[in-house]
Amino acid sequence: MRDTVLYVGGFGLPDRTASALRALGNAALLQAAGYRVVVAGKFARIPDPRQQPVQVHGFDCHDLRQPLPGTGEVDYTLFPTSVRALAMHIGPARIAAIMAYNYPGFGLHRLLGLGRELGIPVINESTEWYGWEGVRPVTNVRRILESRWRNNSLAKRAGNFLCATQWSSRRHPGVNALVLPFALDPAWDCWQGPANNDWCGDGDSVRFVYSGSPGLGMHKDRLPLIVDALDRVCPDGGRFRFAVVGMSAPDYLRSVPRHASLLARHAQSIRFLGRMPHRDAVGVLKAADFSMFVRDRNRVSEVGFPTKYAEAATCGIPVLTNRTSDIGDYLVDGENGILLPDCSPASIEHGLARALGMSREQLARMRARASHGNPFAVAAWVPRMQAFMAGLRLPS
Structure with a gap:
């Protein structure tokens, strides 16, 4: 048999x-x-x-x-x-x-x-x-x-x-x-832990999380584009909190030294939490309003499906990303997240401005829609x- x-x-x-x-x-x-x-x-x-x-x-x-x-x-x-x-x-x-x-x-x-x-x-x-x-x-x-x-x-x-x-x-x-x-x-223990709100700041901030490895030289996930866009959309950092799980600030600056002064200015609003056990990383994700990542649209991104998206869907967290892979089959713009047409600086800034313009009630409604049914169960x-x-x- x-x-x-x-x-x-x-x-x-x-x-x-x-x-x-x-x-x-x-x-x-x-x-x-x-x-x-x-x-x-x-x-x-x-x-x-x-x-x-x-x-x-x-x-x-x-x-x-x-x-x-x-x-x-x-x-x-x-x-x-x-x-x-x-x-x-x-x-x-x-x-x-x-x-x-x-x-x-x-x-x-x-x-x-x-x-x-x-x-x-x-x-x-x-x-x-x-x-x-x-x-x-x-x-x-x-x-x-x-x-x-x-x-x-x-x-x-x-x-x-x-x-x-x-x-x-x-x-x-x-x-x-x-x-x-x-x-x-969804029954695995790694999904059952509580949300980690330690990095979230006050209740009015919109909370974004990036979790994972952006690849050598930030080629897979264009994390520096996100950091630049956050700085341009909200220069004082007062409206957002952004947690990066998977690398430390020194790790990031070794690849992007030009952001040293930017990170110093955003010491309260952009936090690098380093590597942590998967269950702890899920706890950080659960406290977010959006899981956020962007990728160039090419053969590499078209072949794979982002783990980050499946994890966010399993936790009921909206996603802010651009159209690659088969994401468009699952992410409905304005319903369970924000879907950008591409990962150009202008698109990322526009998407962030939309997110930062949402009230706490609107964010809660989007999270409720993202929590309704997990297509990856x-x-x-x-x-x-x-x-x-x-x-x-x-x-x-």
């Missing part, structure tokens, strides 16, 4: 990265669809193989680099040795699929060969198309070429393609595909996942 999905990828367990949040949410969805799920990702330090699996949200989790006693540490980006060991440990006849999350090209190529050998379908889950980040030319060239390989020919060879946006799905007609922007379990996606799993194919 093929009742188990082996879910593998470089996500940072238990909740160190946004990719881990997506992976564990998808594991919860697969479980709700009737499957046992075994997860293999990366812990901060490889646990003693004798102490694995480690329980995370009720799932058996292994470290993909060294998942079992007697297995040496393996470079999973190149070799499927650790996946093979886990597959044999579970029993190939029990495995309905190996789901590979944003797997590096060479590793996925060899994983498809393993799937053919063992008679196990492989699901290519691809939600990233990497662009150039920072100043590491060798790393950048490899990442770019491998993500192109994964999103093009390897998607066709796998035959089963799980992606985050319609843009990605349209590129692969004829494959067994599921567009899954995000699935989250696991239960909403079960039928679509079941249909996808019923159509699985072996790799070619």
Whole structure:
């Protein structure tokens, strides 16, 4: 009986990265669809193989680099040795699929060969198309070429393609595909904590939160554009409070030194809260009037769906962002958030001015609408996942 999905990828367990949040949410969805799920990702330090699996949200989790006693540490980006060991440990006849999350090209190529050998379908889950980040030319060239390989020919060879946006799905007609922007379990403990109002200031301020990593050089999320726009719209900072979770002010200034005097002037209105456990970051988000981020519209942003949006929807927090990815399918401008046409300085300033012009009653009504139904709750996606799993194919 093929009742188990082996879910593998470089996500940072238990909740160190946004990719881990997506992976564990998808594991919860697969479980709700009737499957046992075994997860293999990366812990901060490889646990003693004798102490694995480690329980995370009720799932058996292994470290993909060294998942079992007697297995040496393996470079999973190149070799499927650790996946093979886990597959044999579970029993190939029990495995309905190996789901590979944003797997590096060479590793996925060899994983498809393993799937053919063992008679196990492989699901290519691809939600990233990497662009150039920072100043590491060798790393950048490899990442770019491998993500192109994964999103093009390897998607066709796998035959089963799980992606985050319609843009990605349209590129692969004829494959067994599921567009899954995000699935989250609202019952998890990380969503249950209280709001953290320590950073909010007085009751008249409009509260914005940015949470996450803006990428090397602020290329993914254009955080400096937001900071500039806040300063121009409200130079004295008296009408807003902006919390940045995930980096410290020195971290930010290393990338944007020109903002040193601006941050000094806005010491009360712009606060960098640094890295914190996910549950604590959710507490900061729950105290906000808006989750806020902006992104350039390009191939990188069209392939992925923002974790920030799914988290805000799960907490019932309106979002202020621009139109990228499939966000327009979920964010209705003026209803459950503010949707900008683009991330130009003029658009961001206009959106911020709209938010700052809202009364506390208007903000409460928008939050109430954002809290009405979570489109990313696991239960909403079960039928679509079941249909996808019923159509699985072996790799070619």
